[in-house]
Amino acid sequence: MADGKYDVIVIGSGPGGYVTAIRSAQLGLKTAIVEKQHLGGICLNWGCIPTKALLRSAEIYHYMQHAKDYGLSAENVSFDLGAVVKRSRGVSSQLNQGVGFLMKKNKIDVIWGSAKLKGKGQIEVAPTEGAPKGALGGGTYSAGHIIVATGARPRALPGLEPDKKLVWTYFEAMVPQELPKKLLVVGSGAIGIEFASFYNAMGSDVTVVEVLPQILPVEDHEISAFARKRLEKLGIKIHTEAKVTKLDKGADDVTATVELKGGKVEQMKVDRVISAVGVVGNVDGLGLEEIGVKIERGVIVADPFGRTSVEGVYAIGDVAGPPMLAHKAEHEGVICVEAIKGLHPHAMDKAKIPGCTYCNPQVASVGMTEKKAREAGLEIRVGRFPFIGNGKAIALGEPEGLAKTIFDAKTGQLIGAHLVGAEVTELIQGFVVAMNLETTEEELINTVFPHPTLSETMHESVLDAYGRVIHV
Template sequence: MADYQIIVIGAGPGGYVAAIRAAQLGASCAVIEAAEPGGVCLNWGCIPTKTLLHSADLLRQAKTADAFGVILDTHPKFDLEKAVARSRAVAGQLNRGVRGLLRKHDIPLISGHASLLGQGRIKVSETAGERILSADAIILATGARPRELPGLKPDGDRLWTAREAMTPTELPKRLAVIGGGAIGVEFASFYATIGSDVTVIEMANQILPTEDAEISKLLTEQLKADGIACHTGTRVTACQPNDDHVELILTGPNDAATTLKVDRAILAAGITGNVESLGLENTAVTVKDGHIVTDESAATAEPGVYAIGDVAGAPWLAHKASHEAIACVERLLGNPEAHLPKPEQIPSCTYCHPQVASIGLTEQRALERGYEIRVGRFPLIGNGKAQALGETEGLVKTIFDTHTGELLGAHLIGAQVTELISTYAVGQALETTEAELLATVFPHPTVSEALHESVLAAWDRGLHL
């Protein structure tokens, strides 16, 4: 008889949620974690970065407070040490919260490194030594780490990973961000707001490569307006850290090369799954492009072994990991109706300034899939609440199937759109068509009215354009 019905390896937003759901369903379960419970997201990703970004937002608001009739006696200053300390304190509090949740559900949290031995057995290397545990099912939720690029090995001094970027002891005067995805533009936005001269370097032809091209263009314009230089279609082909700066060779379109000297550079060029030292060679688990291969039920090629979250591939989002965890556990424990979320059902949020949020297909992907579409757009400058807040830069864009009215995608840029995207996520989950959205009453005055106006515009019924 196995020691546990389910053992989860990794206590991030996929792992600890899987364990809690298993316990709720009456299964015996344990979690093995080599680092901190909560994973990268809670400790070194989502939560601490948003805490820092909120500090930057407050500074931005303070600088423009006089326009709203709020007169500050002194010029707003930013205390980097205090901001970082608060960020770490918030992460620490939530870390303790995860430990408490596991205790509440009587789930053992085993601190150690786990390695698969095959046939449901796991070797756990702990401080006190090694032991062997067994389980009927094993869920791999080991997450991911920043991808290293050739010639760009972080040194913790001049070339930073996200960890160093979240805990700076001094503000770099000149900063390069290598990678223009969500992580990269969030750091770029933060550092530019608090005073750094920031340059973003992205290999793809647009900032936020997975987002709708129109939204990406609007974001790029705003980043440039905020003083951030954006180089797209550009690679870093050489990097030379020195005592007091980093020298980067940038190769752009038409292979034109330029030199960029900065004080620090942040490597934010994607992630790769934590698949090493897991004992996968003792199993039939397969790895492709740095991630574990799974099927629609999160099962790997090894019977009884499953993988969820970042280690199982894109999209690399905490909420995707948590929902995969729930579906995986429920299927394991007898609910065949539980299904992993489809990529089109997973909202994406980027917390730069202005924020970007989306769900479903971009306009280009909808056309590539052969849809005949209707597109609605509503600029936030036409929204009364946005005017009142002084946050009029932004757009709500909706994409519908012309024939069925299905909401294919929604793409937002502007203040707090990461909160607004949930409306469209609920709509998609309920298989909403334009009819339900047109009939929905949105309260006035709210920025959410822009969501309704975009739908109206898609069906030639716009009122405030």
């Protein structure tokens, strides 16, 4: 817009930002979005999407190496790392262009640069390099509603700071020029375990160090233990209740000092280190504290509708706190802008946001873990069903997995579901829908699941919780 005045300005074009902008435009609000580098943000360009492309290449390579397990023959199987990376970047590029198309389709102005809040309803944008020819850039813009969706960046621990050469964040890990023979991954959350899985599949000798007692710390302990056993079977070395205390860098290698469980100290020489110790919100340089926006523990404090401590300023996505997931950011943004429009949307229930990890085997969950449910003093019923009892899993050659469901024993309400195994990231939505409908065991038991499918493991886990399991 020529006058620089809008109803809504969104700062950041990641999944949360661009979805929020589209919904805003759909609601008839004059909308602009500010981006300093890539449409689609970290998730599309350097996170969720390109990592899945890498993992898909690793998965296909793994299958080719085990072709004989399926009665097939594949001789001298190899890979071109440059081509694998190029494919991943191509996927991101395609989707980046798709976001640009959506902005044009919805008549959303894209302002290229770095934004800073300047008083009530006003932002100042400093131009950045690489803006498309003729695009809006530096200047002052105003809006009645400013939504901060600036996402997060990798956390750096003292002494373990990434240098982009020997110590990587996910940025460098996504575009390796050569495969490290030995790799140390610090941190076993979703990012750490996914990269450990990728590099292991491609042939690296991978070690994971986690300070907490289990890998994938937010997952149910039983599911985490199952995943760990499978990952170790594939050759990944895992140390829990351990920490990396020092990194000594050589010309082309790193010697890590690792304090293991029990106090034993071990020296580990590796080619590269991936630091995957979490992320922190991008709150710096936005002028937030100057105008009174409250920040705690590195993220913006916002209510269930994205409203901050300053009227007219909102925050959604990673910058507004955990869970730091793209789908949470998207839904949070829609709620925020619908509330601005006065549509009275339902506040987000963070207990019903699914989490997915795309390692081998995949892990997916929603709701309370068994430990959390017991700590909350709930009387529960727990059901389990192993993939080895499922015909489709056996036919796929993927019989190692587990479906676990948790019910409130008094009401029968499903309060948690946890899966590990083939394609569980696609299965979990069934339980997410069930939980949002406040489903009880009766509805799930009486639901007819198609055969033969992996989804039958979900049904059987429900049956098991109530003593009616069939196939074990």
